[in-house]
Amino acid sequence: MSEQDKNNIEKVGEGQVEDTKKHEDEYEKICFVCRRPETATGKMIDLPNGISICSDCMQKSFDAMMNGQVDYSQLMNMNIPGVQIFNMADMEQHVPKKQKIKKKKEGEEKKPLIDIQNIPAPHKIKGKLDEYVVGQEYAKKAVSVAVYNHYKRVATDTMDEIEIEKSNMLMIGPTGCGKTYLVKTLARLLDVPLAITDATSLTEAGYIGDDIESVVSKLLAAAGNDVEKAEQGIIFIDEIDKIAKKKNTNQRDVSGESVQQGMLKLLEGSDVEVPVGANSKNAMVPLTTVNTKNILFICGGAFPDLDKIIKERLTKQSSIGFGAELKDRYNKDQTILEKVTTEDLRNFGMIPEFLGRLPVVFTLRGLSEEMMVKILTEPKNAILKQYQKLLALDEVKLAFDEGALFAIAKKAVEKDTGARALRAIIEEFMLDIMFEIPKDDNIGQVTITKEYIEGTGGPLIMLRGQEVPRLTGADLP
Template sequence: MNEKDFPEEKMEDTAAGSSLAGNKKKEEDEYEKICYVCRRPENVTGPMVSMPGGMNLCHDCMQKAFDSVSQGGFDITKIQNMPYMNLNLSDLGSINKKDLEIPNKQRVKKRSEKEPGQELKRKDIPAPHVIRRKLDDYVIGQEQAKKVISVAVYNHYKRVYLTDSRKKDEEENVQIEKSNILMIGPTGSGKTYLVKTLARLLDVPLAIADATSLTEAGYIGDDIESVVSKLLTAADNDVDKAERGIIFIDEIDKIAKKKSTSSRDVSGESVQQELLKLLEGSTVEVPVGSNQKNALTPMTAVSTENILFICGGAFPDLEDIIKERLKEKSSIGFSAELKDRYEKDPNILSHVTNEDLRKFGMIPEFLGRLPITVTLESLDKDLLVRVLKEPKNAILKQYKRLLELDEVNLVFEDEALEWIAEEALKKKTGARALRAIIENFMLDIMYEVPKDPNIGSVVITRAYLDKNGGPLIQMRC
C-alpha cells in the first residue's frame, strides 16, 4: 500500500499545506518582524536576521551575542532581557514553535508606503456644517459646543492633510498649530458621548483614558504613554491609523495641582507636566498589546503630532471661582452689575477663563497646549425629554425595537416622559440617570410580555410610574 492508492488524500494534504503556507506568508507580509530578545519591531531596529525556529534578532542583539562569544564562550544568559535563559540551541528542534511565536495582538502592522492615492484627500475632510449636522442626529442640545468642536476637528484634519501631502506655504511659511480641545461640563452633560459619536462619524480610532489612574513615571499606576498604547490597540496595531486618531482623557480635573501638600504630587502637577510632550506632538515608544513596559513586551514608536487630544472634566467648585471673579466687577451706580446676578445662572461655566482654570490647579503650560475650551450646559427637563426620544439611538427607540421583535408595540405617554425627566433631575447625574430609571420600571414589562403571545401593545402611563396603576395593555384583535 503506497501513496498512489490514496490520490485524493494526497491532494488534500498538499492543498492544506499550501493553504497554511499561504496564510503564513500573508501574515509575514502584514506584520513586522519583532526581535526575540529586545522585543522591538523592524521599523525601530532596521532589518533583522532570521534564526532557526522562526526567531528574529536585530543587529544590536546579534552584536551582543558575538561579544559574549569573544569574551570566553557563548553564554546566552548574559544577553539582557533574553527569555528562556537556559535555552540550548542544540535542542531548538524539540521546542514547540508556538512557544517562541509572539501573538498578533503584540505585533505591529507594517507601515504602508504612502502613494498619491492613499494620502488623506482634501475632499475626504467633512466641512464643519456636515460634522455638526451628523452630531445633531445623536446629541441633543449643546449647540455652541457642537459648533466649536466641528470647526476644531475640521481645522485639525486640514492640518493632517497638509502634513501628508507635504504642502507648505513657501511664501509665508505658515505652520499650523494643533487644535487640542478642553471640554468642561457637569457630569451627564454628554462629554464622553460627544467624543465617541465624533470618532464614529469620522471613522477614526478612539482611545478613552482616565486621568485618575495616571502617575509620574516610576510610580505605581499607568504611565503617560499608556494612553497612546490604548490608541494603538484601538487601531488594531496599525501605527499609521493610530497617528490620525483621537485620544480622550477623561476626569482631567483630577490631576489639578494640589494646593497644600508636603509630599511629591505624583498624580497631579507632575502628570500635567508629562502630558505636555504628548499634547505638543512628539515621538514616543509605547508597549504593544499591553499597558505595562517589561522585557517581554514589544515596543514601537508612535508620533503624536497628528493625534487630536480632547481633555474633559466636570471641574467641581469651578463655578465658585468664576462667581468670585465676576463679583469683583460689581460696583455702585445705575450701570453697576448686581452681586447676585450670577448666583443662579445655570450656565455659569460659559464665563470660564484661563485665569479661573489656573486658580483651580491647572498649570499655564498645560492650558497653553489646549487652546480651544468648550463648555457644556447642564441638561434641563425639556432637554432630557428630547434625549429620551429624538436621537437615532435614543433609549426609548431601543426598547421599542426590543419589543418589536416580540411583535409588541411600545408607547410612552408625554406625561410619562416628563415624569422620567423630573426624576432624572433629582438624581443630579444628567442623562446618565435616564437609563437607570427606565431599566427599573421596564423590568417587569420585559419579563411578563413574552409570556402572553396575545399582547399587541403596551402603553406606559404616568400613573404606572407613580405606582398608582399599571400600564395599559391592549390585546391582539
C-alpha cells in the same frame, strides 16, 4: 516517476518557498531580547532557530559575559541535580519572532484617512451630530469646526511650508451632559479610530498605575495595530480635571501636575514607543513607534467647584458703592461655566503649559427637564426607541404619554447625574412589564402613564382588538 514529474514537483516546492519568503518579508523582525522592531534598532543579527537580536543587546550580552565571574561556556554543560537549564529552542517557540506590523515601503508617503476633497464641511458634521445629540448647540459647532480644521491640516501636511497648529480641545461640563457621547458619535461619523481613556488611572512613570504613553497604545489597538491609521485618529481623555495640581500637600504629586507635565510633548506631537497588543511594556511585548503630531486630542472633565472660582472672580470687586457686584448675583446662573477663562482653570490646578496646548475650550450646559424629554424621544437611538424595538420583537406596541415623559425627566433631574439617570429610571419601571409581557400572547399594546411613574397607578394594557381597563399599581406583581 518520470523526469517531467520530478521537475514539476521541484517547481512547485520553489514556488512555495518564494511565497513564504515574500510573506515573511512583509513583516519586521523584532529583537528577541528588547522586543524592538528593526526600524527602531537598525540591522538585526540573525541567530540559529530563527532568532534575531539587535546590535545593542548583542553588545550588552558580550559586555556582561566579559565582565562577569561565571564561565558561561561551561554553564550549559553542567549537570546540577534538581536544576534544569533552559533550552533556547524551547523558548523561541513561545516568543513571536515577527512583529505583526507591516513594513513601510521605501518612498511611500502617508495617505490621510480622509481625502481633502471628501472632508465633510462643519455644517454637515453638526447636522449629523444633531441626529444623535440633543441641545449643546455651541459645543457641537465648536467640535465640528475644530475637527474640520484638524483633518484639513492632516491632509495638507506636506503641501507647503506653512505649518498649521493642532486644534486640541478641552470640554467642560457637568456629569452626564454628553461629553463622551459627543466624541463617540463624532468618531463613528468620521470613521476614524478612537481611543477613550480615563485620566484618573494615569500616574508618573515608575509608579503604580498606567503611564502617560498607555493612551497611545489604546489608540493603536483601536486601529488594529496599524501605525499609520493610528497616527490620524482621535484620543479622548475623560476626567481630565482629576490631574489638577493638588493644593496644600507635602507629598509628591505623582497623579497631578507631573502627569500634566508628561503629557505636554504628547499633545504637541512627538515619537512615542508603545507596546503592541498590551497596555504596559515588558520584555515579552514588542514595541513600535507612533508619532502623535496628527493625533487629535480631546480632553473632557466636569471640573467640580470651578463655578465657585468663576463667581469669586466675577464678584471680587468691592461690595460698597453703586457699581459693585451683588454677592448672590451669579448664584442661580445656569450659564456660569460659559464665563470660564484660562485664569480660572489655572486657579483650579491646571498648569499654563498644559492649557496652552488645548487652544479650543468650550463648555456644555447641564440638562433641563425639557432637554431630558427630548433625549428620551428625539435621537435616532433614543432610549424609548430601544425599548419599543425590544417589545416590537414580541409583536407588542409600547407607548408613553406626555405626562409620563415629564415625570421621568423630573426624577432624572432630581438624581443630578445627567442623562445616565434616564436609563436607570426606565430600567426600574420597565422591569415588571418586560417580565410579564411574554407570558400573555394576547397583549397588543402597553401605554406607560404618568400615574405609573409616580406610583399612583399602573400602565394601560390593551389586548389585541380590545381595550382592558387601566391597571392599578397593585395589579402588577
